[in-house]
Amino acid sequence: MDQPDKNLSRLRALRQALASRDVERLRGLLAEAPGPADLSALEAVDLLERACAFGPRAAAQLVWEHVRGDFAYTGWALALALRCAQGDVARWLLKDERQDLLGGVRRPRAARGLLPHEATFTRFNLTRESPTLFVNNMDPTVSTEVFEDFTGTEQLAGAPWGAAVSLERTCELVLQLAREGLFDPVVFDDLLRACLVKAWHALRHAGRHQPEAARTCLGLARELLRLHRDCGMGDANVELIMGNLIVPKANPAIVAFVCQEGPSVFLGRLRTLSWLQDDVELLRAMVPRLSPADARGNEALLMALARHGLIDELTTIAAWPDTFTPRSLPSAVQVASSAGHAEVAAWLLARLEGLGRTRATARAGEGPRARTKAPTSRHPPAARANVSDGAAPSATPHREEGAQGVAPSDKTAAAGADPEADALARQILELARCEVVARNPFLASSLSLLTPVAGHESSSLFRVDGRSLGYDVERVMDDFVEHRRAPTHDLVHALAHCLLLHPFVGGSLRRRHWNLAADIAAEAVVAELMGPRDGLRGSREQAVLDQLGTALAGRLGAERIYRALGEGRFENAVEQWERLFVSDDHGLWYPEPQDAPADDGKGDEGGPRQGERPDRASDPNEGEGASEGLGAPRDGDQARDLPGADDDAPHDGPPPASGGAQAACEDARAQERWAKAAKSLRVDLETLSRSYGSQTKGLVRELAVSTHEQVDYREFLRQFAVSSEEMHLSDSEFDYVFYTYGLQLYGDTPLIEPLEYRDEKRIRDFAIVIDTSSSVTATVVQQFVDATFDVLTSASSFFERTNIHIIQADARVQGDTKISSLADLDRWRRSIRLKGFGGTDFRPAFRYVRELRERGEFDDFQGLIYFTDGWGIYPEQMPPYKTTFVFYDEDHRPELVPAWALQITLHPGEFESMSVY
Template identity: 30%
Template sequence: MEENSEEYKKGEENRKAKLGVEILKNCRNELYSYFPYLDGAFASVSYESCRHIRGIGTEGNIFYFEPEYLLHSYGHSPAAIRRGYLHMMLHCLYLHLFPKEEYSKHIWDLACDMAVEQVIERENLPGLCLPAQPVRTRCLKKLGDRNLSAERISQMLMQGIFSDSLEEIQSAFCFDDHNLWDRRKEPERIARTKSKWEKILAYTGQKKHDKKQRAGEQEGDGREETAEVHRSRYDYRRFLKKFAVPREEVELDTESFDYIMYHYGMEHYGDMPLIEPLEYKEVNRLEELVIALDTSGSCSRETVQQFLAETYSILSERENFFKKMKVHLVQCDCSIRESIVIHSEEEWKAYSKNIKIQGRGGTDFRPVFAYVAEQKEKKEIRNLKALIYFTDGDGIYPKCRPDYETAFVFLKGGNGMDRVPCWAMKLVVSH
């Protein structure tokens, strides 16, 4: 009887560990949709359950997690775990795992947490948002608009410029267990891990618009050279395919799975969970799409046609694409000149072939966003996932990020790309 009890206990631990791994994989996949250029970083860590860790943490190679903590936390707030995953990944990229000798462990750990959280906070992504906390808000305001390095924040903490106590700040900013960072007994392993992340950082920097990036510090001003994560140059084809067509995929639906009910059943009824994860997960790739065309004097009819042709070639690769969605095509220079809705392949081809550019004035991007808000209020747009704005980049941009993905698309690079706000993607269509 005792032997059966031990087997059951071991089996239950294995189940929880596997579920924990699935949760982290799911978080990784969701984060990749926001930050595709971090693919090298995402591929450089594995996952492993550990009973001797406080919640979750990493030493640069493995994300260790305590199963009970992870399952309970994810069941309570998936966004907190997604954000925490990115939190740990940024620790690795900024080389926070290799502490500076001149700072105490407590100060350094807290400064590193504040450094990565200020970066995540500025992204303002819906899938990573947490409820407002007064201490966090006050501290972020004190840090200002720049992404400060952990070194600079350490100095600020030691100078006592924050009105809240170190304990209160730690409670507001900490996520992972930093004890795994202290591995002085294994200098060779530390050196290998540091070298790995330096190479990943270099690779990531190349993918981010070929700009050299250094994480953690810069001598002189102490800035974190990690530009806002959406300011990179993305591949247009990959972006558009991400929003291809709603379908069901064979995978565990960890978003809709209630871990609390699962464990209640396992604990009280043996091998009889009250709920199982769904084997099929519906992935809404795209139900509606808004394509805005900059019809100012700088965009010719031929250029617009070339953009529409490339867009159609990507969308038409998906079977029954036009039966699954509708495309809002909007022409705008400094105001809305034309707006139509495309429902079929024939309508798209006819419009593209016979398009008449209307406008030729100055460029103001804001009317298109106002148009979308108006259509959503009228229920003409119900589930918008992405707005694509084809332009040369010269114009007046909205100040606030909308609640859907926005990409400004260029037929070729140019000075206009540098004007795209940090909350939007900038893409280059092949030609």
């Protein structure tokens, strides 16, 4: 046998002796074994690694002495000694031979052949010199091998081999050596990383769970961290290693370990990792395992919990120091409200209020300041009585109409007002606004039109006049404390009033009925946008809305409800409904005259009293917002006069104050602003926000109704007049020749002879088409005819000879009456007979008028007026004359009307709506 074969045979015998732990046989074989110069670097390291893995220490020392300690690499040998729990061997290498678990590869002094690449020794594991050490926890280092099982690839030379291992014993040995201080900081940190990674992998894959292995490794990590905290072992890499465990889809047990052992690490990562801030379930699970850290970390957790509305978890951390602070709570309230978590924001705001009171008490050195507690209900006192049980009160409740102005703003707040309370109330309003916008983003621009104006000792939570939102500071705060939520429903209620133009009404109307009608219409919008109110009130409101929806064909507009109330249809329920639906104060809608005593605003018949002027009276000496409101008559600014108004009622009261004209202009601008906002919102819901519009059909319908252009029909009809010279005495014109002759003859007495003609505008040729389909009744047609007769029979409206065709049509032309004189018109009006009552098609009437014009029936045809409810088939082609559709019902669909036709909607009370649609 040649020498190489002898050497291989002796190496195999040495490996067998090491595996059998036979020290004496090993000693004999080493005496005959090749010397260091005859061993390759790989063969020498392989023998050392086997000796350290199998033990005992004497065997490892024999191999060490045989090579004289001149090994290319010893890191894996130490790792295997730790893996196999060879405590004596590991302690000897660390303490006596001062070997480095993370040491690098060196070139032996006596080595046969070329030195292999260092990765062959390290098995491509990272060492102390690796630049990426601690960058990624999952990158394997030599320390990683301490906690691994044998895979059959550990040999550097010879056949595969392995030894028995026990992870529990390995962890015990590592901990013991760490307590003895045998690991330098870098090795200490890396062993901590390696055992945590072992636990990570033991829990990572569902089909290969090793819960006992994970428990053992986490136990070791926990003890190592205790040494780090108590004894200063390791260095700053410990926090980096712990933080690197916080990754997406990490096992909750690993994250929980970090929370328990390094809460500041978790909270620090929470500040910077957006995915962690978004992981609601992980946050919810980790909060019970966390403990307070520094103020910045605690605040990061507070913001994350507020953002997700985790109120139970917020309660858990409420007692933490440096968490619920005056600096952090306002931001948390804003975060929660922006995310739409009203309950959480309310709870946080209550904590902030409590902090403010505590600090005020501490500063004052006395108990909480006394403050008269206003009623905590969101209803005015008169309306609040018996809301829950629906019992009738002893007297009918009424709002304080016009008795007060808007509460003073922050700049003009009542003397003695608490600025801190005012600020908190504003935060509550902002919280309500944020929640409303979070649920209904399309309302953001509309809400911005309401300027909050603080006040005190008001009769209700809110007062709205179209320009500002008056709120009572004490009521807002007390309501918030009681209900633990912002008044979102009440805010939307006030906003609905403005969008539906409820405050912009004339002074002569049944105020009690209009207040109730407006509140019911607003609550219908509130239920649609924010959901029903809580508790019994919400269920009872919904029952009434359902009842009204059935009675009014599903149309819950304020005008329709007002009209129904005026007819006495729900007289027995009015008082109960007032208590149920009232939410804010409408007093600013009906301001009292400056010199008139305040009353309940009803008059004898629910309208203005004799001498009451609907014009606004304003005291110029009062501060901004002190006594301003909306509600002046809108004769000149296209406001709506509701049914029941007396257009011809005398106004004997005093003239308006000097500020009335300015206030009227401001009112007109406010009404125009809200009308534009309503139109914009309607277009938005039908286009860009149509996904919301499908859920807010009621609001879209009412916005369409409120923004219909409303025109005085009598004034409109006069537009069909044409100029003509009529033979009548003209009191405004005379002959200048006689005038100057009289001056010359008598000196100071002119002679005046009126001319016998004057230029007048009178109605001559046009056509009126009356829709006589089944959706129209004789009553509404008669009202239309009467109004038309009033205009045409006025002294200056009718030619002596005229040509008006009154056509009745449903799906076809049913009749045509030609009016040539006032006598014809009066005769037709008195004996009108409607024909038809079938379907609705506007086209036959247009064809019939075309035939009349072709036959020469008209000399100077001025146009056609079509009186209808709007539910029919429109012609596609534009006729060669002016066409106007006059809609007597608010529920028509203006988008179906051709662009070439004018369309007007009559005043809500000018013709009672009789449509069945």
